[in-house]
Amino acid sequence: MAATITTITPPNVSYIQMDSLVIMKIVKHVDSELYAGMSEVAGEACQGLLTGLVSVEKDDSRLEITNCFPTARAEPILESDENAAQANQMYEELKQQEMLDMLRKFRNMNIDYELVGFYQAHPFGACFSQDLVDSMYDYQSNGPDGVVIIYDPVKTRQGQLCLRAYRLSVPALELCAKNDWSPDAVKAANLTYQTMFEELPIVIKSSHLVNVMMAELSLAPTRIADRFSTHLELGSRRSLEKSVRAMMANIDELNKSISAYGKYVNDKQKHDNMIYNLTQKRPINDAMLTENNCYSYDVLQGPEDQSDDVE
Incomplete structure (x- = not known):
C-alpha cells in the first residue's frame, strides 16, 4: 500500500x-x-x-x-520454487x-x-x-x-x-x-x-x-420473423454453470466470514463480561481490604497499648 x-x-x-x-x-x-x-x-x-x-x-x-x-x-510460479x-x-x-x-x-x-x-x-x-x-x-x-x-x-x-x-x-x-x-x-x-x-x-x-x-x-425496416428467429437466441448453459460455481465458492467464503465474525462476537462478549464482573467486585474487595487493614492495626497494637489508650 x-x-x-x-x-x-x-x-x-x-x-x-x-x-x-x-x-x-x-x-x-x-x-x-x-x-x-x-x-x-x-x-x-x-x-x-x-x-x-x-x-x-x-x-x-x-x-x-x-x-x-x-x-x-506474469508466468505461473510454484510457491515451493x-x-x-x-x-x-x-x-x-x-x-x-x-x-x-x-x-x-x-x-x-x-x-x-x-x-x-x-x-x-x-x-x-x-x-x-x-x-x-x-x-x-x-x-x-x-x-x-x-x-x-x-x-x-x-x-x-x-x-x-x-x-x-x-x-x-x-x-x-x-x-x-x-x-x-x-x-x-x-x-x-x-x-x-x-x-x-x-x-x-x-x-x-x-x-x-x-x-x-x-x-x-x-430507421431501416425490420422483419418480425428475423427479430424472433431462433438462431438469434444465445445459449445460457455455459454462463449458468459458471454462475453456479461462483455462487458455491462465494457461499463457502461467506460461511468462513460468518464463523470468524461469530468467534469475534463471542470473544468480545466474554471480555465485556469479565470487565463487568471485575467492576462489580471492586467495591467489595476495597471494603474487605479496608476491614483487614483495621484488624491488622488492632492486632499489632496489643492489649497493653489498648489499656494505655483507655487510661
Missing part, C-alpha cells in the same frame, strides 16, 4: 466518458486471454491501464478515458518498465498519457476484494479522480455490454489512510458495503459516422 496521506481530497468528476476505441480494446484483450485460459493459469484477473484526462467545467465535470493498454502477464521471490521481483520490474515505455510512446504520438485508473475483467462482476481496495487507494492517493472499470465478459457474451465504473468513497479512503479495518473502526466511520464504493455513470462516445450508421439502422 502506498504511503498514508494526511488529507483526503474529494473527487471532482461526476461521470465517465469512454471512447468506443477503449471499449473495443478492452473486449478484444479479455476475449484473447480469458477464454484462452490464461487468467486461470496465471491466477489473476485480466487487467490493464487507462489513460485520459479530467475535464472540469462550470456545469460539466467528467473523466474522459481516451485510450488503454494491457499490463504484462526457490526463485519465486526473485521471479516476482523481475515481473514487477518488467511490468513497470513496459508501462513507462507505453506511456512514453503515447506521449510521442500526442495521445493522452495521464493514468486515470485501470480496468479488470471479472465474470458476473465479482470484483470486490482487499486487493482491489488497496489498488484503488494507490490510484486515488496520486489522483483523486482515479477509477476502476469492471468488465463482465459473461454478460457481454449474452448480448449485453456490461461496464461499471467504481471509486472509493471518502470514508473508505480515510480508513485506508489509517490502515485500520477493525470492526469498531468500520462501525465508527459508518461504513457499509453500500457506502464503501461509489459507482459512476458511463457515457460511450462514438464518432459521427457511427452515430449516422446507428440512426440508419434504427
Whole structure:
C-alpha cells in the first residue's frame, strides 16, 4: 500500500466518458486471454491501464478515458520454487518498465498519457476484494479522480455490454489512510458495503459516422420473423454453470466470514463480561481490604497499648 496521506481530497468528476476505441480494446484483450485460459493459469484477473484526462467545467465535470493498454502477464510460479521471490521481483520490474515505455510512446504520438485508473475483467462482476481496495487507494492517493472499470465478459457474451465504473468513497479512503479495518473502526466511520464504493455513470462516445450508421439502422425496416428467429437466441448453459460455481465458492467464503465474525462476537462478549464482573467486585474487595487493614492495626497494637489508650 502506498504511503498514508494526511488529507483526503474529494473527487471532482461526476461521470465517465469512454471512447468506443477503449471499449473495443478492452473486449478484444479479455476475449484473447480469458477464454484462452490464461487468467486461470496465471491466477489473476485480466487487467490493464487507462489513460485520459479530467475535464472540469462550470456545469460539466467528467473523466474522459481516451485510450488503454494491457499490463504484462506474469508466468505461473510454484510457491515451493526457490526463485519465486526473485521471479516476482523481475515481473514487477518488467511490468513497470513496459508501462513507462507505453506511456512514453503515447506521449510521442500526442495521445493522452495521464493514468486515470485501470480496468479488470471479472465474470458476473465479482470484483470486490482487499486487493482491489488497496489498488484503488494507490490510484486515488496520486489522483483523486482515479477509477476502476469492471468488465463482465459473461454478460457481454449474452448480448449485453456490461461496464461499471467504481471509486472509493471518502470514508473508505480515510480508513485506508489509517490502515485500520477493525470492526469498531468500520462501525465508527459508518461504513457499509453500500457506502464503501461509489459507482459512476458511463457515457460511450462514438464518432459521427457511427452515430449516422446507428440512426440508419434504427430507421431501416425490420422483419418480425428475423427479430424472433431462433438462431438469434444465445445459449445460457455455459454462463449458468459458471454462475453456479461462483455462487458455491462465494457461499463457502461467506460461511468462513460468518464463523470468524461469530468467534469475534463471542470473544468480545466474554471480555465485556469479565470487565463487568471485575467492576462489580471492586467495591467489595476495597471494603474487605479496608476491614483487614483495621484488624491488622488492632492486632499489632496489643492489649497493653489498648489499656494505655483507655487510661
